[in-house]
Amino acid sequence: xxxxxxxxxxxxxxxxxxxxxxxxxxxxxxxxxxxxxxxxxxxxxxxxxxxxxxxxxxxxxxxxxxxxxxxxxxxxxxxx
Amino acid sequence: xxxxxxxxxxxxxxxxxxxxxxxxxxxxxxxxxxxxxxxxxxxxxxxxxxxxxxxxxxxxxxxxxxxxxxxxxxxxxxxxxxxxxxxxxxxxxxxxxxxxxxxxxxxxxxxxxxxxxxxxxxxxxxxxxxxxxxxxxxxxxxxxxxxxxxxxxxxxxxxxxxxxxx
Numbered sequence: 001x002x003x004x005x006x007x008x009x010x011x012x013x014x015x016x017x018x019x020x021x022x023x024x025x026x027x028x029x030x031x032x033x034x035x036x037x038x039x040x041x042x043x044x045x046x047x048x049x050x051x052x053x054x055x056x057x058x059x060x061x062x063x064x065x066x067x068x069x070x071x072x073x074x075x076x077x078x079x080x
Numbered sequence: 081x082x083x084x085x086x087x088x089x090x091x092x093x094x095x096x097x098x099x100x101x102x103x104x105x106x107x108x109x110x111x112x113x114x115x116x117x118x119x120x121x122x123x124x125x126x127x128x129x130x131x132x133x134x135x136x137x138x139x140x141x142x143x144x145x146x147x148x149x150x151x152x153x154x155x156x157x158x159x160x161x162x163x164x165x166x167x168x169x170x171x172x173x174x175x176x177x178x179x180x181x182x183x184x185x186x187x188x189x190x191x192x193x194x195x196x197x198x199x200x201x202x203x204x205x206x207x208x209x210x211x212x213x214x215x216x217x218x219x220x221x222x223x224x225x226x227x228x229x230x231x232x233x234x235x236x237x238x239x240x241x242x243x244x245x246x
Contacts, residue, residue, distance in 0.1 A: 033209050034172040034201040037142045 104205025107223055111136075111215045112203040116170065116193035119180065124168065124191050127219070133165045133243040134215040135236070138195075138206050140171060141178045145228035146210040150186055152233040156240065157190040163244045164217070168193055172201045172209075212236065216243050 031038055038044070047053040061067040105112055111134075115125040126134065137153060139146035150169075157167040167190040171179040176194040183192060195201055204213055208226035216222050223239050225232065 032198070032201070032206070033211075034138060034140065034198055034206050036209070037140065037173060040142065 105203070105213060105221045105224070106205075107221055109221055111213070111219055111221045112200075114195075114200045114203065116195055116200060119183065119192040119194070124193055126168075126215070129166055130219050131164070131217050133160075133163075133217060133240060135165070135167045135240065136170055136204070136213040136215065137167065138170050138172055138201055138204070138209065138211045138213075140173050140209060141182045142173075143209040147182070148230075149210065149228045149233065150188060153236075154186070154188045154190065156233065156236060160237075160240050160244060165240055165244055166190070170195050170200055172198055172206070174198075214239050214243060217246060 042048065057067075111126060113125070113127045115123055118124050126136075135156075137146075137149075139150070141147065153167060153169070157165070169188070169190060169192040171192060172195050173179055174196050176196060179192065179194070193200075201211075204211070210226075210228050212225040212228075213221055214223040214225075222243060225235065225239075
């Protein structure tokens with residue numbers, strides 16, 4: 001009885017491991033070169049509220065005593 | 081190892097290898113056939129163009145170099161069309177409205193096809209934007225050019241000239 005439970009646990013573990021390993025198998029570019037417009041989609045933006053963002057950036061710049069170099073625009077599609 | 085365990089191991093191994101082999105166009109291989117809706121309302125099928133030198137240009141309005149080379153491609157098309165040459169501009173955007181609007185201000189006379197679900201771009205294994213595929217009169221892929229820098233149009237012309245002579 002105990003042995004069969006142990007075997008079952010081992011089976012579940014092994015299956016889980018194998019399923020997890022599929023995550024590393026083919027991570028090729030998810031977005032193909034001809035699909036790069038999806039990067040420029042609004043949902044790809046981490047900062048969607050311009051008013052709140054400008055306020056936060058103002059506070060951040062005052063605190064750091066520096067401004068600019070906080071990132072770049074666009075998602076790598078070369079479209080803006 | 082008992083058979084049950086061996087089977088289990090095989091299952092696990094097969095789970096961890098989901099690699100999919102996708103056949104893509106390479107120089108020397110036959111060009112994958114396609115049929116796409118064109119800007120003028122008709123349909124264009126690659127197989128129907130056998131006997132002609134076909135240059136397939138994958139482009140999008142969000143791609144700067146693609147927009148840059150478009151007028152030059154139009155010039156190439158008008159120059160070499162009488163020699164049995166066809167240029168196909170394959171737009172890869174899911175929504176072709178931007179392309180239609182942008183093309184209104186362009187002197188483009190060659191067929192623009194809409195690959196809205198990217199199946200053709202996928203079957204040609206487009207690895208960069210723009211990508212330009214040269215297909216010879218027999219329907220074989222001969223040369224694939226990726227990207228565009230000013231001056232590349234001379235290489236396009238060389239390629240077209242050598243293929244048209246065959």
